[in-house]
Amino acid sequence: MNGTQDDRNGAIIWIGRISATIGIFAALEALTQVGVISAVVFPPPSKIAVELARLLGTSHFWGDAGRTLIELVLSCVFGLPAGVIIGIALAASTTARDVFEPYLVTLYAIPTVVFYPILLALMGLGSGPIIAIAAFMVMVPVALNTIVAITGVSSQLIKLSRSLRCTPLQRIWKIVLPSSAPVLFAGVKLGIMYGIVGTISMEFILADKGIGFRVGNEYNNFAILSMWAHIAVIVVFAMAISAALDQVERRLRMDLQ
Amino acid sequence: MHPVNNQPAKRPLRLGPVGSPLPVVAIFRAGVAILLICGWWTASAVSNLVPSPAEVVADLVMMFAKGAIWAPMLDTVSAVVVGFVAAIVVAVPLGLWLGRTRTALMIATPFISGLFAVPRVIVYPVLLAIFGVGLQSKGWLAGISAFFPILLTTIGGSRAIPPILTKVARSLRCGAAQTYLQIYLRSAIHSILVGLRVGASLSFVAVIVAELFAAQEGLGLMVQSSYALQKYSEMFAIVLLITILALLVNGAFALVERAIRHE
Structure with missing residues (x-):
C-alpha cells in the first residue's frame, strides 16, 4: 500500500x-x-453537559473523584507487583505452574465481589474492602499474562544469558523482562482495566463516598441528571485510560519490531 | 501498517512433559485444596465472623432440601442466560462482519475498546429507571456485559481467517450467507468460544453485583440479606454456591473448547 x-x-x-x-x-x-x-x-446530552460543568465546580465532586482515584491507584500499587511476582515465580518452575495455574484461572471465573461482606466485617465500611478486592482483581490477569509472557521468551536468549554468566536477578531484569515486555504490558493493561471495574463496582455496592457510589446514591435520590453526569465522568475516564494504555502498548510493540 | 492485535495471547509450547499432568502435580494440586480448606477451618476457629466449612456445607444442603434456594437461583441464572444468548446473537455476526470489513473496523475500534473499559454495572441504575426492578433489567445488564468480550474475540478470530479460505469461498461461488456460516464462523470458532467463556463469567458477575445493589430476588440479594441479618453461615453457603456455579459454567465452556480443538 x-x-x-x-x-x-x-x-x-x-x-x-x-x-x-x-x-x-x-x-x-x-x-x-x-x-x-x-x-x-435519559436527559438530553446537552443538559447532562451543563450539569457536568456545574458538578466540576463543586468540592463535593472532587472529594468523590479523589477517593475513587486513590482507591484505584492503591489497588494497582498492590495488585500489579503482586501479579508480576507471582507470574515470575510460577513461570520459573513447570511443576509450580502446573499446580497453581488452575487455581489462578479459577479465580478469574468466580465473582470475587461476593466476598465483600466478609471483608466489610473485617475491615469496616470505607476504602479498605474496596482496595482489597480491586487489588485482587488486578493481580489475577497480571499474573496469568506474566506467566505467558515469560514462558514465551526465546530459549536462545536464556542460553545467551547463561553463557554471559548473568546472575538470576540480571537474567530477569536485563533479558526476560525487556523481551517479554509487550505481552507483559498487555497483562498490566488488562489489570488496570479490571482495577477500574473492581473499584467502581465495589463503590457502587458498598461505599460511603466515591464516583461509583454517587451513581447509585443519586439514583436512589431520584437525581437522574446528576447520576448521568457521574456516569459520563466514569465513561470518559475509562475510555481515556484505555486509549492511553493502548498507545503505550503500540509503542512497546513497535520498539520490538 | 501495524494491525492492532485483538487476539488473546497464545500459549507457547510447553518445555516440560506434554499430556496428562504428572501424578506429583495431581498430588500437589490436591494438597493446595486441602491447605485452603484447613486455612478456612483455622480461620473459623479463631474468628467468630467466619463459620466452619462443615456448618456452611450443612446450611447449603439444608437450603436445597427445603427448596428455598431454587427460586432465587433460577432468577439469577435465567437473567444471565437470556442476556448471554441475546449478546451472542448480536455480537457474533457483528464481530464476523467487522473483522472482514477493514474501514468499518478502524472506525469502530476506539468506540468498542473504549466502551469495553467502562464498568458495565454503572448502567444498572439506568436500566432500573427504564424497566424497574426485576428480571428484565438484570437480563439487559447481563447482555451488555457479555456483548463486549464476545464482540472483541469474534473480531480477532474473524481477522485471523487465513486469506486462502476466503479465496476458496470465492472460487466456489459461495453466497454471503454460506461464506459467513461455513467459512468465517467455522474458522473463527476457537476465538469465539474464548469470548463466550469470558462473556458468560462477566455477565454472571454483573448480575450478582446488580442484585447486591437492588433486586426482588436472586442469589446476590440473598447474600445481601443474610449479611444484614448476620446469618453468616447462610451467607457463606450462598457465596459457596455462587462460586460453584461459576466454576461449573467455566468448566463446561472449557470442555467444549477442548472438544472442538480436538475435532
Whole structure:
C-alpha cells in the first residue's frame, strides 16, 4: 500500500469516527428533546453537559473523584507487583505452574465481589474492602499474562544469558523482562482495566463516598441528571485510560519490531 | 501498517512433559485444596465472623432440601442466560462482519475498546429507571456485559481467517450467507468460544453485583440479606454456591473448547 492511499484511508477513518460521534450525540439529543426517549430516564446530552460543568465546580465532586482515584491507584500499587511476582515465580518452575495455574484461572471465573461482606466485617465500611478486592482483581490477569509472557521468551536468549554468566536477578531484569515486555504490558493493561471495574463496582455496592457510589446514591435520590453526569465522568475516564494504555502498548510493540 | 492485535495471547509450547499432568502435580494440586480448606477451618476457629466449612456445607444442603434456594437461583441464572444468548446473537455476526470489513473496523475500534473499559454495572441504575426492578433489567445488564468480550474475540478470530479460505469461498461461488456460516464462523470458532467463556463469567458477575445493589430476588440479594441479618453461615453457603456455579459454567465452556480443538 503506498503512502497517499494510506493517508486517504486514515482520513476516511477519522471522518467516520468523528461523524459517528457527532451522529450519536445528535440523535440522542433529538430523540430526548422530542420526547421519544423519556427525559426522566435519559436527559438530553446537552443538559447532562451543563450539569457536568456545574458538578466540576463543586468540592463535593472532587472529594468523590479523589477517593475513587486513590482507591484505584492503591489497588494497582498492590495488585500489579503482586501479579508480576507471582507470574515470575510460577513461570520459573513447570511443576509450580502446573499446580497453581488452575487455581489462578479459577479465580478469574468466580465473582470475587461476593466476598465483600466478609471483608466489610473485617475491615469496616470505607476504602479498605474496596482496595482489597480491586487489588485482587488486578493481580489475577497480571499474573496469568506474566506467566505467558515469560514462558514465551526465546530459549536462545536464556542460553545467551547463561553463557554471559548473568546472575538470576540480571537474567530477569536485563533479558526476560525487556523481551517479554509487550505481552507483559498487555497483562498490566488488562489489570488496570479490571482495577477500574473492581473499584467502581465495589463503590457502587458498598461505599460511603466515591464516583461509583454517587451513581447509585443519586439514583436512589431520584437525581437522574446528576447520576448521568457521574456516569459520563466514569465513561470518559475509562475510555481515556484505555486509549492511553493502548498507545503505550503500540509503542512497546513497535520498539520490538 | 501495524494491525492492532485483538487476539488473546497464545500459549507457547510447553518445555516440560506434554499430556496428562504428572501424578506429583495431581498430588500437589490436591494438597493446595486441602491447605485452603484447613486455612478456612483455622480461620473459623479463631474468628467468630467466619463459620466452619462443615456448618456452611450443612446450611447449603439444608437450603436445597427445603427448596428455598431454587427460586432465587433460577432468577439469577435465567437473567444471565437470556442476556448471554441475546449478546451472542448480536455480537457474533457483528464481530464476523467487522473483522472482514477493514474501514468499518478502524472506525469502530476506539468506540468498542473504549466502551469495553467502562464498568458495565454503572448502567444498572439506568436500566432500573427504564424497566424497574426485576428480571428484565438484570437480563439487559447481563447482555451488555457479555456483548463486549464476545464482540472483541469474534473480531480477532474473524481477522485471523487465513486469506486462502476466503479465496476458496470465492472460487466456489459461495453466497454471503454460506461464506459467513461455513467459512468465517467455522474458522473463527476457537476465538469465539474464548469470548463466550469470558462473556458468560462477566455477565454472571454483573448480575450478582446488580442484585447486591437492588433486586426482588436472586442469589446476590440473598447474600445481601443474610449479611444484614448476620446469618453468616447462610451467607457463606450462598457465596459457596455462587462460586460453584461459576466454576461449573467455566468448566463446561472449557470442555467444549477442548472438544472442538480436538475435532
